[in-house]
Amino acid sequence: MSQQVKEHSMVTVALPAPSPERTPNTAASTDDDTVFALRGVNVHYASFHAVRDIEMEIPRRQITALIGPSGCGKSTLLRCLNRMNDLIPTAKVSGSVVYNGENLYDSYVDAVEVRRRIGMVFQKPNPFPKSIYDNIAFGPKVNGIKGNMDDIVEQALRDAALWDEVKDKLKQNAYGLSGGQQQRMCIARAIAVQPDVILMDEPCSALDPIASARIEDLMTELKAQYTIVIVTHNMQQAARVSDRTAFFTVEVDEALSSRTGILVEFDTAQRIFTNPSDSRTEAYITGRFG
Amino acid sequence: MSATRTTIATVAVERSLAARKRDWLGQAFQVLLLLSLIVALAIIVFLLSNVVGGAWRVWHTRGTDFLSQGGSRQAEAAGVWQGIRGTLTLVVFVVFLAFPIGIATAVYLEEYAHDNAFTKFISVNIRNLTGVPSVVYGLLGLAVFVRAFGLDRNDGGGFTGGKSVISAGLTLAVLVLPIVIITSAEAIRAVPGAIREAGYGVGASRWEVTRMLVLPSAAPGILTGTVLAISRAMGEAAPILLIGANTGFFSSGNQDFVEQLRGTFTALPAVIFGWARETSEFRDVTAAAIFVLLVITVLANGTAVWLRNRFEKQW
Numbered sequence: 001m002s003q004q005v006k007e008h009s010m011v012t013v014a015l016p017a018p019s020p021e022r023t024p025n026t027a028a029s030t031d032d033d034t035v036f037a038l039r040g041v042n043v044h045y046a047s048f049h050a051v052r053d054i055e056m057e058i059p060r061r062q063i064t065a066l067i068g069p070s071g072c073g074k075s076t077l078l079r080c081l082n083r084m085n086d087l088i089p090t091a092k093v094s095g096s097v098v099y100n101g102e103n104l105y106d107s108y109v110d111a112v113e114v115r116r117r118i119g120m121v122f123q124k125p126n127p128f129p130k131s132i133y134d135n136i137a138f139g140p141k142v143n144g145i146k147g148n149m150d151d152i153v154e155q156a157l158r159d160a161a162l163w164d165e166v167k168d169k170l171k172q173n174a175y176g177l178s179g180g181q182q183q184r185m186c187i188a189r190a191i192a193v194q195p196d197v198i199l200m201d202e203p204c205s206a207l208d209p210i211a212s213a214r215i216e217d218l219m220t221e222l223k224a225q226y227t228i229v230i231v232t233h234n235m236q237q238a239a240r241v242s243d244r245t246a247f248f249t250v251e252v253d254e255a256l257s258s259r260t261g262i263l264v265e266f267d268t269a270q271r272i273f274t275n276p277s278d279s280r281t282e283a284y285i286t287g288r289f290g
Numbered sequence: 291m292s293a294t295r296t297t298i299a300t301v302a303v304e305r306s307l308a309a310r311k312r313d314w315l316g317q318a319f320q321v322l323l324l325l326s327l328i329v330a331l332a333i334i335v336f337l338l339s340n341v342v343g344g345a346w347r348v349w350h351t352r353g354t355d356f357l358s359q360g361g362s363r364q365a366e367a368a369g370v371w372q373g374i375r376g377t378l379t380l381v382v383f384v385v386f387l388a389f390p391i392g393i394a395t396a397v398y399l400e401e402y403a404h405d406n407a408f409t410k411f412i413s414v415n416i417r418n419l420t421g422v423p424s425v426v427y428g429l430l431g432l433a434v435f436v437r438a439f440g441l442d443r444n445d446g447g448g449f450t451g452g453k454s455v456i457s458a459g460l461t462l463a464v465l466v467l468p469i470v471i472i473t474s475a476e477a478i479r480a481v482p483g484a485i486r487e488a489g490y491g492v493g494a495s496r497w498e499v500t501r502m503l504v505l506p507s508a509a510p511g512i513l514t515g516t517v518l519a520i521s522r523a524m525g526e527a528a529p530i531l532l533i534g535a536n537t538g539f540f541s542s543g544n545q546d547f548v549e550q551l552r553g554t555f556t557a558l559p560a561v562i563f564g565w566a567r568e569t570s571e572f573r574d575v576t577a578a579a580i581f582v583l584l585v586i587t588v589l590a591n592g593t594a595v596w597l598r599n600r601f602e603k604q605w
Contacts, residue, residue, distance in 0.1 A: 087487070089405060115493045116492070117493075120491035121491075122491070126482075126485060129507060138489070139492030139494075142492070189492060193493055
């Protein structure tokens, strides 16, 4: 029991510097391998405390899954990683999100530049009402990426395993694609700006199982080049694709009638899904709540 | 045995399906709706036949002469050329003043401004301004553009030149500004947030998202609003009469372009207003002038619909 508690506190209260006490199965062992280090991250929407005191380190070129019941703040936290929360006027983020050594919330940091490096794929496929080609070319164009645009578009679509399906209809409207194709096109669009990280907010929730499986395969291929952080409601999906899994839950304070998202446990996917340290994680993954 | 049972069951189903009583109220309502439609159509047909009849007689006797002649004290010689030119000049003012300012205001309110009490107050007031009677705008134009900026002189004091095309153009631009803002803001608001998110997600700035994604998506809606504004501006009589549009014969002589803008002017509604007060000899030319105004309005609407369809196909 004490061993479990110790492990739990170690993972969730990660230290900024490499620590000799780290367990061997903690993949993020050196700073070079860590893309994000979250220190005391809190998110408020006006008076609503959405996420509290998150401490975690997200490793490079791996898939990190954020799971948990509805309202646990996992999407909110994901949107802190590329400052997407800036777009919500009432949202306030405190603490620090250190990306490759730089705090994304420092005053000098340009959120637009952050989002170019840290791309995002959304819950519902959201193509621009433009041709497939223009959808992919939009990002490189606004970011002034040099090179032959045709090649950039082709490479992005190849990387997203969509090229063979769309190469003859690049000039057609992206709304003509199926839902799964649209979502892969959105992944291609994110890849086209050559990001470092791809955030995925429940990318398969609007897709059928076959389309979901293709996205999962794609994620596994992409992790050779990109760091992927995915929010998912689907525990099987998290178990299948993620290297590390973070389990969040909702803490309900009856007295204040408030609900706040907290990080319960963050470990390798294998540990989370076979031998979790925390009883709440176990209850969730075995389907007893959530 | 079973056949009997089926029959009984069928009868029961038939009875339950058959209407218990006629829905009199519903039918009466339907008749009422149809009557309303007939009344509305009858009024339009009566008005149109009146106008088209007069216009036809003028066209038959004078041909294009009616379009190319200026105002005159004789009904046989009176034409609408000055009115057409005045109306089109006023539309140019509206297009170049009200549209950029109105669309920019809408973009600011929807895409940039924080949603606080102050911006809400502004939005509510802009909405209220669309309901202000046009004669009030005419008084505003008279006080500000004719008097304050025109030094109350007909012969070209101040930068507006008093009762001039510039004063009327500015007044109409102010008049349609709230319509342009409201319709543009609604078109911009109708653009799905997911499209904006997608733009920000690949590292586009707010300006790039607005210019390359939001405005093109909202363009058809904005165009519809601007057409409404043009139609409104072309049809308004009260403000331009207050500004001092000429309702009868006048000559602009050999003035240069700027002098003409600062000089005496008229527009189709003012021409129609003037002729409608003349003797019965003017009845047909009045109808013909109304017909010309209708045709120009329909042409403007048609152009906008065509532009809108073209925009939509580009996606």
